[in-house]
Amino acid sequence: MNRATSLPIDLPARAVIVSIACFWIGWIALMSLRAALLDFAEPSDLLVRRIVAALAGAALTLVFWRGLRFVRSDRPVRIALAALIGAIPATIAFACVNWFLFYGWHPPASLAADVARWGYVRVWRYAVIDTSVSWFFFFGGWAILYLFLRAAARSAAAEKASMQAQLRALRYQIHPHFLFNALNALADLVQTGRGDDADRMILDLSALLRRMLSEDDGAPDIPLADEVDLQRLYLALEARRFEHRLRVEIDLPDELADTPVPRLILQPLVENAVKYAVGGSHAVVTIRIAAEADARGLLLVVEDDGSARSDASSGFGIGLANVRDRLQVVYGDTARLVAGSRAGGGYRASIALPHG
Template sequence: MTAMPPAHALPQRRPFRRLWLAYALLCLMCWLLYAVAGTDWQRDAGRFWFGLYEATWNLGPAFLLGPLAWPWTRALQQRPRRLAVRLGWHALGAVVFAALWQGLDVATAWLFFGAAHASATFEQGLVWRGAWGLFVYGVLVFGFGGVLNAQRAHSAALKAAQTEAALVRAELSAISGKLNPHFLFNTLNSLLMLVRRDPARAESALLGFSRMMRYVLDSTRLPDARVSLREELGFVRDYLALEQLRLGPRLRVEWDIAPEAEDEALPPLSLQPLVENAVGHGIAPQVDGGLLTIRAQCSPQALHLRVQDDGAGCEWPRPSDASPTGRGIGLSALQRRFELDYDGRAGWAVSSAPGQGFTVDIHLPRS
């Protein structure tokens, strides 16, 4: 069985195919223009056929030798050289190209018309073919050099895009790596406290915890994974059930979920860090607890999410000299994650003030 070429090599064929197709079309255009320019249409339009013959005879060798300028130009561009050295090599190439053109023209005349005609052709065309050889060589070098520069620019842009995509994926993985263990440690602490007080309820809580672990493992294998809002809400409900075992009636939850929003896709663990922040910083510190509101609505353009608590709140945005808190660090990581995941199209708003609770609104563009 014939081995298939590597996948990254296949796309390279098409640019070269287009290059030589463009070269063939350019040669055809020059051939026709030469024939048309050499025809006296007012006296004898039939001389057009003789013009085609002259164009073939005079330009054919240049057309055949033209592709040789491609590897020569590429070889000179692959190694950095001083300008004077490069010009010297090009001068040599131009002389060789003109000599080859002259030699091919004389050899063709010798083959078809004999030695005397070949000698006359050489004497009559030495100067003008030499000049034209230098000119055509310059045109070929500029044309092929432009193609090579364009290919290098395209390759550099492609590598830069691939590098940026790899950096984005790495940063998403790093952010997910920071978010995922954060709630696991807190949940394990809650379970440890519950085991000491009520082992039977702790066993039920461990079943919910196992569902949460399965969700995390299934949905965060890739940094650009997506889950439905329904799955994310199920995970949040399990998490809140564990927290209610610890906080009891101090934690009250109000759900406002539009049915059509539950099928929308979003990154996993999008709501859980916000819910955990609201419980840990807004409700748990209060003697009487508080109310957590989770809202999800849909518009034609976006999925709108809100996580709100009626806790003590804080000054927001925080002063630049304020010490960072878990809530601030978690929000920053989550916001950066949305920016990367949605290419800056996700909306994000935080509102809070002392005594007025804490609210986070997220607007994720619908696919």
């Protein structure tokens, strides 16, 4: 498994530290609230000791976390067992720290009477054994929460890695399809004796492929302006073959230029327009690429004014199936592809993407 798809073995350290801090700050707040509701006369000395105890407890929880990192299983039963077993030494250690802070080291007047009456040994037994029960569930609860959050994070990472693998496979499916069409275009130029145009097309094709492949190892999304620019280069390449028969219109508002879209999502639609509209006609054909935003999200359109297409090209070819599959993987049912003949002639394919 490569670095890009390897699964994390733990939650980010910052998230763990924040969870520990929240637990112990919450404990200080609850104990202070308890004292206020029960009208306990608490000197400020007790609050200071409680804060020191919380700091010690947080340090013990960090040590506990380092031990929990060795638990590799994500099964609920094993997670619970590991959390509860690991909580035992943490509980005993904190109970001893708690006893020392409140009874062993200059106990406040409200607690010194208990020490004088029962003696250090009996008070130690009571304080450690009795408080260990409550502290056991405290440490165990945090550990179970941590392990389940880690399991959820690993599951999400696995799902993301699977989705990226599917998208990568679908994107790579585009490349041979694109090359097949481009090589056919080159063959047409050679057969018609247009050697100079064929030479220039080879250079343009090389530059386009270099850009497509160099960008293909990056993030699955790219700015809409970059995606449209790739299609502009491709159409410029095809224009060498069709000369005056191919016209291109681009309508991309400036405010949508940085909107992220799936890489090469327009490529199959543009290829279809060239293959069926321009290649299947001797008339001048205009291919239009447009983008617009509304309250529902982003709408991408690839349309042409060529002759009507056959049913074989109306939405069940490799290109359109690839686009539909990619939209399903990334967006589920919140995105859609609609393709079909235009009322006034030609063909229109539109992709509706949700916000975000």
